[in-house]
Amino acid sequence: MATVRTPDPNPGWLSEYALSETRSRVPMLYVEAVPVRVDPLGAVEHVGVLLRATETGEMSRSLVSGRVLHGESVRGALVRNLEKDLGPTAFPQIPASPVPFTVAEYLPIPGVSPLHDPRQHAVALVFVVPVAGECQPRQDALELSWLSPEEACAPGMLAEMEGGRGVLVKQALAHLGVLPA
Amino acid sequence: MATVRTPDPNPGWLSEYALSETRSRVPMLYVEAVPVRVDPLGAVEHVGVLLRATETGEMSRSLVSGRVLHGESVRGALVRNLEKDLGPTAFPQIPASPVPFTVAEYLPIPGVSPLHDPRQHAVALVFVVPVAGECQPRQDALELSWLSPEEACAPGMLAEMEGGRGVLVKQALAHLGVLPA
Amino acid sequence: MATVRTPDPNPGWLSEYALSETRSRVPMLYVEAVPVRVDPLGAVEHVGVLLRATETGEMSRSLVSGRVLHGESVRGALVRNLEKDLGPTAFPQIPASPVPFTVAEYLPIPGVSPLHDPRQHAVALVFVVPVAGECQPRQDALELSWLSPEEACAPGMLAEMEGGRGVLVKQALAHLGVLPA
Amino acid sequence: MATVRTPDPNPGWLSEYALSETRSRVPMLYVEAVPVRVDPLGAVEHVGVLLRATETGEMSRSLVSGRVLHGESVRGALVRNLEKDLGPTAFPQIPASPVPFTVAEYLPIPGVSPLHDPRQHAVALVFVVPVAGECQPRQDALELSWLSPEEACAPGMLAEMEGGRGVLVKQALAHLGVLPA
Numbered sequence: 001m002a003t004v005r006t007p008d009p010n011p012g013w014l015s016e017y018a019l020s021e022t023r024s025r026v027p028m029l030y031v032e033a034v035p036v037r038v039d040p041l042g043a044v045e046h047v048g049v050l051l052r053a054t055e056t057g058e059m060s061r062s063l064v065s066g067r068v069l070h071g072e073s074v075r076g077a078l079v080r081n082l083e084k085d086l087g088p089t090a091f092p093q094i095p096a097s098p099v100p101f102t103v104a105e106y107l108p109i110p111g112v113s114p115l116h117d118p119r120q121h122a123v124a125l126v127f128v129v130p131v132a133g134e135c136q137p138r139q140d141a142l143e144l145s146w147l148s149p150e151e152a153c154a155p156g157m158l159a160e161m162e163g164g165r166g167v168l169v170k171q172a173l174a175h176l177g178v179l180p181a
Numbered sequence: 182m183a184t185v186r187t188p189d190p191n192p193g194w195l196s197e198y199a200l201s202e203t204r205s206r207v208p209m210l211y212v213e214a215v216p217v218r219v220d221p222l223g224a225v226e227h228v229g230v231l232l233r234a235t236e237t238g239e240m241s242r243s244l245v246s247g248r249v250l251h252g253e254s255v256r257g258a259l260v261r262n263l264e265k266d267l268g269p270t271a272f273p274q275i276p277a278s279p280v281p282f283t284v285a286e287y288l289p290i291p292g293v294s295p296l297h298d299p300r301q302h303a304v305a306l307v308f309v310v311p312v313a314g315e316c317q318p319r320q321d322a323l324e325l326s327w328l329s330p331e332e333a334c335a336p337g338m339l340a341e342m343e344g345g346r347g348v349l350v351k352q353a354l355a356h357l358g359v360l361p362a
Numbered sequence: 363m364a365t366v367r368t369p370d371p372n373p374g375w376l377s378e379y380a381l382s383e384t385r386s387r388v389p390m391l392y393v394e395a396v397p398v399r400v401d402p403l404g405a406v407e408h409v410g411v412l413l414r415a416t417e418t419g420e421m422s423r424s425l426v427s428g429r430v431l432h433g434e435s436v437r438g439a440l441v442r443n444l445e446k447d448l449g450p451t452a453f454p455q456i457p458a459s460p461v462p463f464t465v466a467e468y469l470p471i472p473g474v475s476p477l478h479d480p481r482q483h484a485v486a487l488v489f490v491v492p493v494a495g496e497c498q499p500r501q502d503a504l505e506l507s508w509l510s511p512e513e514a515c516a517p518g519m520l521a522e523m524e525g526g527r528g529v530l531v532k533q534a535l536a537h538l539g540v541l542p543a
Numbered sequence: 544m545a546t547v548r549t550p551d552p553n554p555g556w557l558s559e560y561a562l563s564e565t566r567s568r569v570p571m572l573y574v575e576a577v578p579v580r581v582d583p584l585g586a587v588e589h590v591g592v593l594l595r596a597t598e599t600g601e602m603s604r605s606l607v608s609g610r611v612l613h614g615e616s617v618r619g620a621l622v623r624n625l626e627k628d629l630g631p632t633a634f635p636q637i638p639a640s641p642v643p644f645t646v647a648e649y650l651p652i653p654g655v656s657p658l659h660d661p662r663q664h665a666v667a668l669v670f671v672v673p674v675a676g677e678c679q680p681r682q683d684a685l686e687l688s689w690l691s692p693e694e695a696c697a698p699g700m701l702a703e704m705e706g707g708r709g710v711l712v713k714q715a716l717a718h719l720g721v722l723p724a
Contacts, residue, residue: 022388029389041275042256042260069388071469072389099461102461102718102720103487174713174716174722205613207557207569279648280644283641355541358465458586458587537640537642
């Protein structure tokens, strides 16, 4: 008798086991976004940084971030992760071009590269995303803080950024022409 | 008796004579914009092209374009020229980054470079600008047409573009990842 | 008695089975390179295209291309694949910046996107790489042809490019400012 | 009797008077270059900074910089100014793409923008240029120092950079992915 196979209700998602096995085999593709608030001429005034509780209960700061699923477009992954982290009323302006402002490489061994992810070798396409609406962080993010370029580059703030992502914030500000002198 | 000098009501603007003299001396800095309509995921669906009447009464197609004035920021020039060409209700999303997708060089002698401007040597910083509102072309522009990437790249359309700007439209579509195969 | 485990002589490489399983789970990260010859002012004169024999014995044209291995940097993968495809005396000028000129998305289902790879969902970071030395295609590549921008954009040539990569060649030429009008 | 007009031996160059008049009328177009030394994989190891004596005899640090002349291409201006500042044996790798990594805006009034030029409103297209040969600074440049990213970003060094150009060095390092954390 033929077994009827129900289609995967969540294509692209992997079991914990398959995900961990895959992470040991290939670099994992991520998208990350630096949310920004712009003035009427389009110049960046504030950068959005998420406050998260880590698994051990510590606080750390992060960016919008998530994996690109099998069969999902980079653009689709960006939209999905922005909605996951900023809520449904953020009204992000997804970049018209697929070119990221930087490519971030996370290695599992600490100290080898400025960016570090203990779980895996990850490569992230990083985008700046202007956000016009109201942000309501969801899931594990507790709060979204809007920081001026000076506040975002304060040494204390950069040190709190998860996995060395402070350098991505500085790269974003440099790309936008608003890195503090 | 002291003469009271009224401040220049139009700083940055030059008389016809001064403008023509300046044009013979240095390259003139321009900004240009390729207006686009995007879908909810940010992917480009249509490109905006202006229909203008030239001085000799012929029709030609063009992009949003204008000079950067003395003392004016590149961003300010972009906003001013978008409003001049698309009207006050276009609601353009000015790029957060000052980096253009290409630099266009117009030479006064035809045939030397793909881009040509009989009046001057001009160098334009060219940006892609998503437009969310209603466009009402002003001044000498008669009409704004929204074209699909395929329509914009049709040979007849490209040939009608003023000064060889058809190549800029193709470069914009390539940068956006939607150049027809 | 303790078993002495010899270190993996080829870290990052996967068995056929593991590779095929992984391909069904996550998008695979690739690097691609468009080799170019430049004139003394750095302007691009020719684009390099590889002629390959496919598994079924047909001829097809391609770019330098390969997977980023687990633990390997994007830059390292670019260097390794350039040497694999162009030989050890090509003397490529690896880009100083990690930002690709475009991100290419290949889907396994034909017709969904302009780029197509029947084996997998692949995402490639695509770079332009000036090459100064002598190229000796290795492995399965039979020949490297240097084409002018006009030759590279001829419809016949573009149609021969594997997986729809003709559009990447046009995007590269557009980015370089030498796309034929 | 016909006057024989000798052709301008220095086309594009202007008299002091014409140059100063032009500077008061329009933004002046410049190119700037951040010279870099790269390792065999193309990653940036050092940044080149010029030591100059200013008109008042003070020392200041600067980048390769110069005006784009009337009729000259951006690429031509970049090559000419690299040779002027680094000498004939520097063997710079001129970028294949005309897109700068940033656009620098200098205003004549101090304090308005991070970048400042008391002589003029200038807009510079700024490029990263790998240099393979020996540099022999010419003209008014006394010395070229090769600095590590950490040395280049030391506060003392940044403060010595002419017109606020320290921010351009940091933007270049950010673009290259080697901005110190």
